[in-house]
Amino acid sequence: MMRFRREPADVLDELAELRRRDAPTHGGRVLSYVYDSGVPELDELAADAARLVQPVNGLDPTTFGSVAAMEAGVVGFARRIFHGADAAPEPVVGSVTSGGTESCLLAVKTARDAWRSARAGTPRTPRIVAPVTVHAAFHKAAELLGVVLDLVPVEPTTGAPDVGDIESRLGDDVALVVVSAPSYPFATLDPVGDVAAITAPRGIALHVDACIGGFALAFWPDELPAWDFRVAGVTSLSADLHKYGYAPKGTSVLLTRGRDRQRHQYFATTAWPGYPVVNPTLAGSKPAGPLAAAWSIIEAIGVEGFTELTARAARATAALRTVVDGIEGLRVVGAPTGPLLAVAADEEVDAARRVDPHHWADAARRAGWQLQLQPGMVQPDGTLLPHTTHLTVTPVTESLLPDLTSALVAAADSVRGIPRVRGDELLDGLAAHLPAGAEGLAAASSSLDSDGAAALLRAFGLLGGGGDGGALPDQLAPVLTLVEALPGPLTERLLIELLARVVEPRDAPVGEEAEM
């Protein structure tokens, strides 16, 4: 018999206590990160399914046939709803990945390697062309995979790219064009068909990033222009099961048109003395739990269930659009498609009646509703994208509409006319507290070590004295202003420091504790 150091029940109690301090994952009060179907039986099913395969290693579907069967089931469902089931002459095939980022990384790897193999001996670095609204996962992919990300500005009021702009970037070094269905920041359904019309004749691959919206758009109640494999020039598509597939975190699908193209996604080697390695995804050993959860949800509710859940989210999104349209001083950005939207200040009304979307989000948060603040940015062509507040709407939102509506209206009323936090003033104020003043701030971007970064974070009030990250500050609006005002590399360095210190151990490591 193993003697436990602590009773398992006590350990679980402690975990439950930690969980109580988390943001609520259910109930619809957090409008980002979490996707609540509002159907508790689905969460139970997912948990039971994950537990059944807990010891399985997803690395090898020949040893664990359940993994092969579930993956075939999930990919089969996805390619049916995304209209790739009968694709001819090239079949649509796919993989289940650990999430949207991995699907996007693999889409870029596949395109890069297909591009390279068609141009054996070409030393040039390939390029990816995408609207600036493309998910940050593609920035990561470009950095990790050694390709250049060429960003095309979008129209600031609608968030949509101009197809002519995209066309002007195309050339022989372009390995992939990426569009979103819809984009995360503004919920824009990019013009997939029009972009395919300029990529396909040139033989350029086209990826549709439907990570956030795919499993909702496929069942969307309104008629939409074709955005999936119905468009012949679409060569790959990513869609996250851990978003509108209502599965626990760790599942997404990447579908690719053509077996030969898709094989570039794989890594295989026999050049070591261990087992032959062949991986379609980035991990080696990997869990089967998220796959099992996603598979069982699909099996249980099917097209009919997804259609019903999507209808709830769609009704809630339409209702919230009407609510925001009715709030003086705010506006919905562009023409959002799918269960998400972004809200900006309405510049057409008098400054005294305008509502700053970040003050609005902070006020809503004080009332118990977490909306997501998005910074503004200067595009490559110098035009400005507004700072906004993002709402991801889930099926459960519909049941909360009366409360949410009054909270959003009251939050706007409480901050109307309060001007946005000014970046220059914020920086002047901070520089005054720093030993090297404003110059020190500018120099810091390039030469900051960990302790220097932590000292700056403390000066900004974002880090506690003991080095711990602690809780979020009371108001996020100034933090987002800071993100916009500081040089990008400095902000990125500070964010790394903040996140690293949040998880740094504060006690002695478990193994070194006295009473074993």
Ligand SMILES: *Cc1c(COP(=O)(O)O)cnc(C)c1O
């Ligand atoms: C969420 C998302 C991703 C990245 O997905 P993760 O699951 O967070 O890794 C990629 N693209 C879009 C449009 C997304 O919304």
